[in-house]
Amino acid sequence: MEQEFTTFKIQEVVHVKRENMRIKTDCKETYVLSCRLSGESMFFYKGEAKKVIPGDVLYIPYGANYSQSCQAEEIVAIHLDVNGDMPKEMQIITTEDPEEMCLLFGAIAQAWKAKTTESFYGCMANLYKIVALTHIADDSCAKETYGVIDPAVRYLQRHLFDKDLAMDDVYRLCPVSQTSFIKHFRKHFGCTPVKYVNRQRIQKAQTLLRSQLYTREEIASLCGFENVKHFYVVFKAVAGCTTREYLKKQGH
Numbered sequence: 187m188e189q190e191f192t193t194f195k196i197q198e199v200v201h202v203k204r205e206n207m208r209i210k211t212d213c214k215e216t217y218v219l220s221c222r223l224s225g226e227s228m229f230f231y232k233g234e235a236k237k238v239i240p241g242d243v244l245y246i247p248y249g250a251n252y253s254q255s256c257q258a259e260e261i262v263a264i265h266l267d268v269n270g271d272m273p274k275e276m277q278i279i280t281t282e283d284p285e286e287m288c289l290l291f292g293a294i295a296q297a298w299k300a301k302t303t304e305s306f307y308g309c310m311a312n313l314y315k316i317v318a319l320t321h322i323a324d325d326s327c328a329k330e331t332y333g334v335i336d337p338a339v340r341y342l343q344r345h346l347f348d349k350d351l352a353m354d355d356v357y358r359l360c361p362v363s364q365t366s367f368i369k370h371f372r373k374h375f376g377c378t379p380v381k382y383v384n385r386q387r388i389q390k391a392q393t394l395l396r397s398q399l400y401t402r403e404e405i406a407s408l409c410g411f412e413n414v415k416h417f418y419v420v421f422k423a424v425a426g427c428t429t430r431e432y433l434k435k436q437g438h
Contacts, residue, residue: 192270192323196309199298200263210253217266218246219316221291225259231276241284243320245277252276262291264313272323279320290316335360335370342379346386347410353379383410388424391417395429396436402429 197216204225222240229236229244231252238244246252248268281287294312297305317323332339338359345351356379357364368378375382387409394405406417422428427435 192268192272194269194310194313194317195267196294196298196306196313197265197267199295199309200265201261201295202263203260204256204258206257208253208255211251215248217248217268217272218244218263219266219313219320219322220244220246220261220263221287223260223262223288223292225257225261227254227256227259229254229276229278236276236278238278241281241287243279243281243287243316243322245273245279245320245322247272247274247276250276262295264291264294270323277322279322281319287316287319290319332374333370334362335367335374338367339371339374342383346383347390347408349407349410349412351383351410384420384424387411388421391421391429392425392432395433396438398438 221243222238224240226237226239229238229252231250290312294309297308297312299305338356341359342351342356357367360367362370371377371379371382377385391405391409394400394408400408402417403414406414409417411417411420418429421432425432
């Protein structure tokens with residue numbers, strides 16, 4: 187069984203001081219974690235007003251539309267690339283130690299200015315401390331709920347790369363027929379469960395191929411295929427090319 191965790195990469199860090207002002211933002215094409223070092227703000231999101239004070243962490247999801255009214259605030263905002271599940275709604279997170287949170291965000295802002303390899307990894311280390319303290323990527327708040335098929339989807343995601351994964355076992359985990367399960371699954375993922383599994387396996391296979399550290403037989407096994415012949419067939423069906431052609435396109 188393989189545990190999947192949400193991962194992050196910092197795009198940009200912004201450290202600003204603002205006087206009293208009102209800002210409207212449309213469809214941010216990024217995820218944002220921000221912390222007020224001083225001052226306070228009111229955020230207006232989906233008809234609700236949310237107050238943010240020093241030490242609070244504000245999480246803004248990808249594509250959010252909101253407006254903000256601030257009063258002489260100083261903030262650090264971290265713009266993120268995210269690989270994995272995150273909450274779909276804006277959240278204000280109050281931690282047990284607001285002072286520590288301000289220090290972590292301040293340290294990231296300071297280190298980001300250096301633009302060195304060492305400072306980047308220092309920023310990433312502090313970012314993951316923030317993620318751990320806010321629980322923003324925990325399963326309980328980050329993952330979408332899939333309704334009546336949720337238990338089956340969770341099981342499927344945990345066992346994606348198991349050679350003995352059987353769809354019959356997946357179907358039996360929810361109180362609907364196989365036909366109904368597939369209908370619900372298509373609604374959430376845009377494809378059948380089998381296609382979903384194959385896509386996830388081939389994505390992992392492509393990463394392993396690019397590393398050039400593993401044989402085709404090892405990759406087939408690591409990605410859940412019974413044998414390399416089956417791996418080749420599924421790879422071409424999903425990627426539209428052979429493994430050799432794929433590597434050639436990647437410059438290998």
